[in-house]
Amino acid sequence: MTPPTPPRTLWLDDRSRVMTLDQTRLPFEQIVIELDSQAACGHAIRTMQVRGAPLIGAVGAYGLAFALRSDSSDLGLQKAFEALLASRPTAVNLRWALTRVADRVRVLAPHERAQAAWDEAGVICEEDVTCNRAIGVELAALLSGIAQRREGADGRALDVLTHCNAGRLATIAYGTALAPFYLLERISAPVHVWVDETRPRNQGASLTAWELGQSGVAHTVIADNAGGLLMMQGRVDAVIVGCDRVAANGDVANKVGTYLKALAARAHGVPFYVACPTSTIDLQARDGEAIEIEARDGRELSHVAGRLADGSRAEVQLVPDGSATFNPAFDVTPAALVTALVTERGAIPASGAAIARLLNTRGQG
Ligand code: MRU
Secondary structure (H helix, E strand, C coil), rough: CCCCCCCCCECCCCCCCCCEEEECCCCCCEEEEECHHHHHHHHHHHHCCCHHHHHHHHHHHHHHHHHHHHHCCCCHHHHHHHHHCCCEEEHHHHHHHHCCCHHHHCCHHHHHHHHHHHHHHHHHHHHHHHHHHHHHHHHHHHHHHHHHCCCCCCCCCEEEEEECCCHHHHHHCCCCCCHHHHHHHCCCCCEEEEECEEEEECCHHHHHHHHHCCCCCCCCEEHHHHHHHHHHHHCCCCEEEEEEEECCCCCCEEECCHHHHHHHHHHCCCCEECCCCCEEEEHHHHHHHHCCCCECCCHHHHHEECCCCHHHHHHHHCCCCCCCCCCEEEECCHHHHHHHHEECEEEEEECHHHHHHHHHCCCCC
């Protein structure tokens, strides 16, 4: 029997609005928000009500479709494209999805554009689900291989460490790095996930832990700095992370802290897999240095938000008044530290040549 698709993070209501969860309110409140305009889509991306590279792309695509309902001229298309593109800089899926919708509609008469853009956004969402499931199948096979090669594991669960949230909440369904955990029947050993808390916004502690818990996947939240010790102690069988942009040479931009996990994994011989939809590969970025790293408000460092004992939400200050903060949201893991890029078309080495072969382009060696 095929297990059911995990719940969708984005869906449409019968009045052609886009519905999704406000991820700034998870894990304690499940608030559904309705997006019904370009402005609402842009706002949701900027404020991280929606986040995660593929979901940002999908919401951007719908934002463009909404914009074309009120102005479907060439100038209207261009303005909306640029405004949405500026919402967040690092995840290339936003540019990829906006370009795909714009290319689809530019050749049409203005009166046909809004509907065509809406339909294309829907296709992007459906493809995302298929793509993520395929990545999950690949990763499940890789994890099963690791389980079979372990000596003396005596039925011990396979311990997988992940950083940030590259789960269903970051996509339309399944997620990328977390996709194998929605296909547990394909993994030849029980699985346990170490969930990095992922300071400063805590996407691991609040989002990954929530969605794994909702689906009954065994997991433990750890401080970001605990991963190195666990790898040294042989308590991590594999690291799986997502990505926001992969350069043409295989360098990987992902949530800040990913690079340190990759260094620790290399030092301890732990495989480091990057779940990588081909839509996240940016051939225009020659290497990681060409990727813009989003710098976010220092308040994300100086303050932390959570739930008080009475159930109310609160934000408290951690850092003394007057201390400077610096808050890059992503980092770059050099290709040499990546065991494989696991795409919907199979796992490949993180190299320019392998990427070029996969995408059928001439690339760097
Ligand atoms: O700042 P965020 O929460 O949007 O960052 C998300 C990540 O870094 C994810 O790992 C990445 O987007 C991959 S999501 C499949």
